[in-house]
Amino acid sequence: EVQLVESGGGLVQPGGSLRLSCAGSGVTLSTHYTHWVRQAPGKGLVWVAHINVDGSRTNYADSVKGRFTISRDNAKNTLHLQMNSLRVEDTAIYYCARGRAGAGNSMEVWGRGTTVTVSS
Amino acid sequence: DIVMTQSPLSLSVTPGEPASISCRSSQSLLHSNGYNYLDWYLQKPGQSPQLLIHLGSNRASGVPDRFSGSGSGTDFTLKISRVEAEDVGVYYCIQNLQIPLTFGPGTKVDIK
Numbered sequence: 001e002v003q004l005v006e007s008g009g010g011l012v013q014p015g016g017s018l019r020l021s022c023a024g025s026g027v028t029l030s031t032h033y034t035h036w037v038r039q040a041p042g043k044g045l046v047w048v049a050h051i052n053v054d055g056s057r058t059n060y061a062d063s064v065k066g067r068f069t070i071s072r073d074n075a076k077n078t079l080h081l082q083m084n085s086l087r088v089e090d091t092a093i094y095y096c097a098r099g100r101a102g103a104g105n106s107m108e109v110w111g112r113g114t115t116v117t118v119s120s
Numbered sequence: 121d122i123v124m125t126q127s128p129l130s131l132s133v134t135p136g137e138p139a140s141i142s143c144r145s146s147q148s149l150l151h152s153n154g155y156n157y158l159d160w161y162l163q164k165p166g167q168s169p170q171l172l173i174h175l176g177s178n179r180a181s182g183v184p185d186r187f188s189g190s191g192s193g194t195d196f197t198l199k200i201s202r203v204e205a206e207d208v209g210v211y212y213c214i215q216n217l218q219i220p221l222t223f224g225p226g227t228k229v230d231i232k
């Protein structure tokens with residue numbers, strides 16, 4: 001089955017850190033832009049970050065800039081999101097998504113998400 | 121940042137009837153290459169989002185032809201020619217012209 005699988009979510013205290021991962025199964029990540037998008041409970045979708053094919057260029061939402069780092073390991077067909085200084089408002093389902101070939105910001109393949117809960 | 125708005129925010133539709141959702145952006149999404157950097161996604165209940173329309177009017181792979189996207193600049197429309205029960209969920213537009221990418225608030229569609 002063609003899918004993206006996120007992992008690494010969990011419960012963490014404010015100020016703590018988590019590292020999310022996204023692995024491609026039957027899906028090649030290494031040749032596409034890839035993104036993280038989050039969804040707080042009962043809320044809409046919010047774009048978090050993206051990374052280009054070779055990892056040389058990254059962009060972030062202002063709300064996570066300086067705290068989150070997106071990276072990729074093309075040899076392992078994997079995407080990561082290092083999340084530091086976590087806040088209660090970072091609580092959400094985090095989805096990874098692969099961009100379309102040639103139009104990397106259109107997200108054509110999505111994972112099922114991993115849940116991050118920031119609470120004391 | 122480019123602000124995206126959608127209307128209506130909720131929509132109740134009779135199966136077989138058409139439906140239309142409007143999306144507006146605070147800045148033009150028309151690039152100098154002639155493409156509008158506006159996509160539509162559907163998030164069905166309990167599922168991840170799925171790409172429906174990219175670059176304003178191009179159906180993604182596997183998307184039924186009852187879905188169509190139109191518009192240019194700052195005004196866009198998603199139309200469903202004949203709504204089916206499987207079309208329920210929340211529809212989002214997103215601009216991907218400029219960083220940060222920004223989603224609209226979503227339009228919840230249910231069946232009467």
